[in-house]
Amino acid sequence: MPSLNLGILAHIDAGKTSLTERLLYSAGVIDTVGSVDRGSTTTDTLALEKQRGITIRSAVVSFAVGGTTVNLIDTPGHPDFIAQVERVLGVLDGAVLVVSAVEGVQPQTVVLMRTLRRLRIPTLVFVNKLDRRGADLDRTLAGIAARLTPDVVPLASATAQGTKNAAALPYHPGDPAFTARLTEALAGHDDGLLADWVRAGTDALPYPRLRQALAVQTGQALVHPVFAGSAVTGAGVEALTDGIAELLPGSAGDPQGPLSGSVFTMERGPAGERIAYVRLTSGTLHVRDRPPLHRDGAAVGEGRVTALSVFDHGRDLPAPSAAAGRIARVWGLGEVRIGDTVGVPSEGQGAAHHFAPPSLETVVAARRPADRAALHSALGELAEQDPLINLRRDEDRGEIAVSLYGEVQKEVIQATLADDYGVQADFHETTTIHVERVTGSGAAVEFIKKDANPFLATVGLRIEPAPPGSGIAFRREVELGSLPYAFFAAVEETVHSTLAQGLYGWQVADCTVTMTHSGYWARQSHAHAVFDKSMSSTSGDFRNLTPLVLAAALRQAGTRVHEPMHRFRIEMPADALGAVLPVLSRLRAVPRAPATTGPAGSVLEGDVPAARVHDLEQQLPTLTRGEGALETVFDHYAPLTGPPAVRPRSGPDPHDRKEYLLQVQRRLGLAAPRSTAGRA
Numbered sequence: 001m002p003s004l005n006l007g008i009l010a011h012i013d014a015g016k017t018s019l020t021e022r023l024l025y026s027a028g029v030i031d032t033v034g035s036v037d038r039g040s041t042t043t044d045t046l047a048l049e050k051q052r053g054i055t056i057r058s059a060v061v062s063f064a065v066g067g068t069t070v071n072l073i074d075t076p077g078h079p080d081f082i083a084q085v086e087r088v089l090g091v092l093d094g095a096v097l098v099v100s101a102v103e104g105v106q107p108q109t110v111v112l113m114r115t116l117r118r119l120r121i122p123t124l125v126f127v128n129k130l131d132r133r134g135a136d137l138d139r140t141l142a143g144i145a146a147r148l149t150p151d152v153v154p155l156a157s158a159t160a161q162g163t164k165n166a167a168a169l170p171y172h173p174g175d176p177a178f179t180a181r182l183t184e185a186l187a188g189h190d191d192g193l194l195a196d197w198v199r200a201g202t203d204a205l206p207y208p209r210l211r212q213a214l215a216v217q218t219g220q221a222l223v224h225p226v227f228a229g230s231a232v233t234g235a236g237v238e239a240l241t242d243g244i245a246e247l248l249p250g251s252a253g254d255p256q257g258p259l260s261g262s263v264f265t266m267e268r269g270p271a272g273e274r275i276a277y278v279r280l281t282s283g284t285l286h287v288r289d290r291p292p293l294h295r296d297g298a299a300v301g302e303g304r305v306t307a308l309s310v311f312d313h314g315r316d317l318p319a320p321s322a323a324a325g326r327i328a329r330v331w332g333l334g335e336v337r338i339g340d341t342v343g344v345p346s347e348g349q350g351a352a353h354h355f356a357p358p359s360l361e362t363v364v365a366a367r368r369p370a371d372r373a374a375l376h377s378a379l380g381e382l383a384e385q386d387p388l389i390n391l392r393r394d395e396d397r398g399e400i401a402v403s404l405y406g407e408v409q410k411e412v413i414q415a416t417l418a419d420d421y422g423v424q425a426d427f428h429e430t431t432t433i434h435v436e437r438v439t440g441s442g443a444a445v446e447f448i449k450k451d452a453n454p455f456l457a458t459v460g461l462r463i464e465p466a467p468p469g470s471g472i473a474f475r476r477e478v479e480l481g482s483l484p485y486a487f488f489a490a491v492e493e494t495v496h497s498t499l500a501q502g503l504y505g506w507q508v509a510d511c512t513v514t515m516t517h518s519g520y521w522a523r524q525s526h527a528h529a530v531f532d533k534s535m536s537s538t539s540g541d542f543r544n545l546t547p548l549v550l551a552a553a554l555r556q557a558g559t560r561v562h563e564p565m566h567r568f569r570i571e572m573p574a575d576a577l578g579a580v581l582p583v584l585s586r587l588r589a590v591p592r593a594p595a596t597t598g599p600a601g602s603v604l605e606g607d608v609p610a611a612r613v614h615d616l617e618q619q620l621p622t623l624t625r626g627e628g629a630l631e632t633v634f635d636h637y638a639p640l641t642g643p644p645a646v647r648p649r650s651g652p653d654p655h656d657r658k659e660y661l662l663q664v665q666r667r668l669g670l671a672a673p674r675s676t677a678g679r680a
């Protein structure tokens, strides 16, 4: 049976989990519809999810429709868990973007749709909550066209909105206004259709032709059909189910091809064992297979599949094998992490980042000193499972810091440490993670056996700024054949790890590093002499020299510290504006335009430093008599005004040459740097 891996995405509380429940019910997988509010849904299974009524971890369920097995992935909408969505994006054949008919398009909706369109993931839109008071389909559709994309085709109108009898009425194929709108939307991407339309004059094109073009263009993510209904009453859900089967393309993948799959989420079984969720794009995985594992394109050992289960008709069932197109839960993959490839990496797999990195960081400490080791290993395990939980260990002070998206994620990590690991942890004050941007260009070189270079390596590097968001690129100006590949790889890896701490201790963002000089001493061996290590270069020489050269180039180039900024949107009673504005300016928030005031109150949008978002959240209720609603989402990095914030370094500091060489020497366990004893 063909399969379709379908993600449900939306702003928090739009109704993803409720809709998932409805889809399962309408496909006959469950007999009663569970409720988020009673903690009885199929996908929100964690105790914390039930308590809080929000989704924290992506969950997979499946149902069959029209001869296709749909693997449905319910994702969290809270921006603190955006990393979960990030990992899911890479495994989707299609998506349903849920928009509330009451709240309309929300900040996270914009971020998600932008990403879905960029990745060309075929996406249907479902306007939910037609039954809730204040629902307005037309207003929501106008918002979608204005803020998400004009390439949408509404397929239904609404009646009795705002009541429990609310219904979505699919447009009739014989409705000339509807077919005209549909034709117009499709003809923009299809010259053949456009020509036929012009030729047909006032006659409508045959509906089956339009419907087929709609499926093709939806599959290419050129247009997005819009459905409407209610996840609570079930209105419109059947039409959505049919639309999923008809309009979204299933998985293509060759079960006979080379094995390739990617791990998009992990969980722990009852005995604490790791279970990886693998979306297979090619080949077939069997129990007892020993598939190779890859991380960022590099081999990281192999797993041994001890058991697997495949999603089919509801939940997953144990199976001897899983084939391309499917999602399998796999036991026995050892040290596997989210984002890893099982088998051979295929194109486009790997650590792509679609959303902003976490902008907060907090030091975590065990409440009981005796738990310190347990805390460190528990955090290490959490971070290993999820590469987006970054840890920074400060060996000197014996501290460990974890990067975060927000306060809710912090509470979830705290609860997980307590519930799953039995460790009571305290989180110290949250600080903002800044980045450094290179301001000019700089270059440095150290030659082998020259000056004070104690390493058997020649390395020259130039660093230059690159456009925001482009990341760190490594280039070579020297011939590939001029250096063994392993040495190039050592330089490239070290460039990345060195740039994790710039001139002020922050990650250096967006720059190009070019290798301008290279040189090494080949393995010396004479007929009668033993191989003399002090005479031939090793990767270690390149690893140890690169930070010194890069640090010198970076000092010449200069950097400026930038802080993360969030875009905010505040809805409040019009008379609260006077109290809110001065507080915003105290928090260094800057409105982008004057507030707009309508019958429903005032709306103000602007930018606020990430560091001040939590303050704003806490103050808003008092300023607006509890009626203000704040939404924020990361937007960009802005230069920090005033003196640059400095982050304490960890590890040897290549900007202090003498101290750096001493530390390297100590690490190598050498009496003195070889070949230049005492010269450093």
Ligand SMILES: Nc1nc2c(ncn2[C@@H]2O[C@H](COP(=O)(O)OP(=O)(O)OP(=O)(O)O)[C@@H](O)[C@H]2O)c(=O)[nH]1
Binding pocket: 010, 011, 012, 013, 014, 015, 016, 017, 018, 019, 036, 037, 053, 054, 055, 056, 075, 076, 077, 078, 128, 129, 130, 131, 132, 229, 230, 231, 232, 233
């Ligand atoms: N009236 C009405 N309420 C709905 C509808 N869909 C969801 N809700 C309610 O909206 C709230 C959020 O629903 P969820 O299904 O948890 O939303 P979600 O998008 O999964 O939320 P997160 O996973 O936390 O992002 C719950 O109180 C639901 O009962 C709907 O169609 N009509």
Ligand SMILES: [Mg+2]
Binding pocket: 016, 017, 018, 054, 055, 074, 075, 076, 077
């Ligand atoms: Mg949910």
